[in-house]
Amino acid sequence: MVLMSNIKEGNALNIFKNRKIVMMLLFLILVVMPGKLTAQAENPELFIKIDVAKEVKQFKENKWITQTVSAENARRDDILVYTITYTNKGQSAATDATIVDPIPTGTVYLLDSAWGEKAEITCSINNGLLFQKPPAKTTILKSDGTREEILAPANLYTHIKWTILKPVPPETSGQLGFKVIVQ
Numbered sequence: 097m098v099l100m101s102n103i104k105e106g107n108a109l110n111i112f113k114n115r116k117i118v119m120m121l122l123f124l125i126l127v128v129m130p131g132k133l134t135a136q137a138e139n140p141e142l143f144i145k146i147d148v149a150k151e152v153k154q155f156k157e158n159k160w161i162t163q164t165v166s167a168e169n170a171r172r173d174d175i176l177v178y179t180i181t182y183t184n185k186g187q188s189a190a191t192d193a194t195i196v197d198p199i200p201t202g203t204v205y206l207l208d209s210a211w212g213e214k215a216e217i218t219c220s221i222n223n224g225l226l227f228q229k230p231p232a233k234t235t236i237l238k239s240d241g242t243r244e245e246i247l248a249p250a251n252l253y254t255h256i257k258w259t260i261l262k263p264v265p266p267e268t269s270g271q272l273g274f275k276v277i278v279q
Contacts, residue, residue, distance in 0.1 A: 148167045204279055205256070
C-alpha cells in the first residue's frame with residue numbers, strides 16, 4: 097500500500113500487468129514488511145532525563161553537610177551536579193547501551209566526579225572524537241622539541257561517555273552523573 101501511494105491512478109493498471117512487479121510487491125508486503133514491523137516493535141528504546149542541581153555546603157550541628165538545591169541561581173565557582181536517568185521503554189533489553197554527554201559550555205569538569213551504576217566511564221578531551229579511561233592524558237610539546245605525555249587538566253575535558261555493562265531490561269532505569277564548576 098505504501099509503495100502504491102506515489103503511483104498515478106492511470107498508470108497503476110499498467111504496472112500491475114507486469115507479473116514481476118506484482119510478485120515483488122507481494123514479497124515485500126508478505127515477507128519483508130512483517131519482519132521489519134516485528135523487529136521495530138521489539139527494539140529497545142532508551143529514554144534520557146537530565147537533572148541539574150547545585151551543590152551547597154552548610155554548617156549544621158557542628159559539622160559541614162553537603163546537599164543539593166535548585167540550580168536556578170548558579171554563579172561562578174558553584175558546583176553543578178548533573179544526574180542522567182535512563183529508562184528502557186522498549187520491548188527488549190538494551191545491550192551495549194552508550195550515553196555520551198558534553199561538558200556544558202561555561203563550565204569545567206570536576207575531575208574524578210563521573211559515576212554510573214554498572215557502567216564503564218571514559219572521557220574525551222577532543223570534542224568526542226576519541227575517548228579514554230580517566231584520568232585523561234594529553235601530549236605536550238616541550239621547549240626542547242620533545243613530547244611528553246601528561247594528565248590532561250580539567251578544562252580540556254569535553255565529553256563524558258558511559259557504556260552500560262549489563263543489558264537494560266524493558267521498563268528498567270539506571271542513573272549516571274558528573275559534576276562541573278561554573279566559570
